Each structure stands twice: as structure tokens, then as C-alpha cells.
Amino acid sequence: MCIRDGLEQLEHVIFAGFTHEVGIRLAEQLVRLVPPGLSRCFFADNGSAAVEVALKMSFHYWRNVGKPRKTKFVTLANSYHGETLGALAVGNVDLYKATYGPLLMDVITVPSPDCYLREPGESWSEYSTRQFAHMEATLAAHADEVAAVIVEPSSAVHSHGVSRRSAVTSPRRAKRDQPEHFGAPRGDKLARLTG
């Protein structure tokens, strides 16, 4: 019924210099849900497209502030971010990437806080903090070329059909300590986290 109602008002809309009532209402509702200071919405069709948008925004931000050398993305080992070329490049699952290697941009990969791999007796938080040292060292070494770190907290470690969880410590801490390296948050994955 909703789809039919929508079609009777507008046949097709692309958000290129155009908007409409439903889009505005959704954006206003989303802005009420996210942390203060996030006041803009950019809609994308699916997860991979949302990753492409976040990569492009991060890259573009640094150009706009006069730092065009900051073009590299940092990703976690075993992470998965989708199948389009940018999303595939910032993912780290060889099974999906190998064939398309020549088409993909280079990224910087750091060990993940995959808590499945923690030592016996080590807590999730301790392991994540220990693994975070790799991220800190990488960001310090590549500060002049890093555009953003890509982390999807709900499945930062996703390999061969197995999704494992990290302690929330890692993504939160990474964002707290190095906020300038973080790209735009992706609404659909925020939804997935709460859903």
C-alpha cells in the first residue's frame, strides 16, 4: 500500500538537486536519532553504495581542507564491506578480492580485534586494547596519507561466512582517539546494530 501511495505521487526520484517530502521526513527522523552534531543525511541504495559514499566523502573532505595527499584507507584484517570496487578494496577477504586485485586500490590493513583469537584468560577488553596498539602505530606512521579508517562495528570481522564480534572498545576507542581519521558513519549499519 505504501509503495502504491508513493508511486501515485512520484514515479521516480534521484536525489540529485532534487528532494521530496518523504525523503525530508526520513532525514529529519534520522537526525533526531543520531548523536548531536550529525545533521546531514546522504541516502544510498544499499550497504556497498553507502561504503562508496563514505570513502568518497572522506577523500573529498581532505581535498577541501587543502590536504590532497590524504587518500589512503585503513581497514581491519578479515573485514567485509561489500562487493562494489571501493567496498571490495577496503575489505580483506581474499576469497572475494583475489580475482579483482588489478582493479582495486591499495589499502593499509591492520590486525583486527577479533576476540575469538584472544589468549586464554584474556578478557575481550584486554585483547581489544592490545590489538589497538597496531591501529595507533599505523595511524602515527601514515598520518600524512590516511584519509579514513573504515570500521563497521556490527561485523568488523567477517570472514568466509563467519561473523565474529570485537569488543566495542576497539571501534569506540579508535574513534575517540583518532576522530580525524574516521569517515562518515553509515546509517544502515547503525540500524543493523540496533536491529
Ligand SMILES: Cc1ncc(COP(=O)(O)O)c(C=O)c1O
Ligand atoms: C558488514 C557489511 N558491510 C557491507 C555489506 C554490503 O551490503 P550490501 O549487500 O547491501 O551491498 C555487507 C553485506 O552483507 C556487510 O555484511
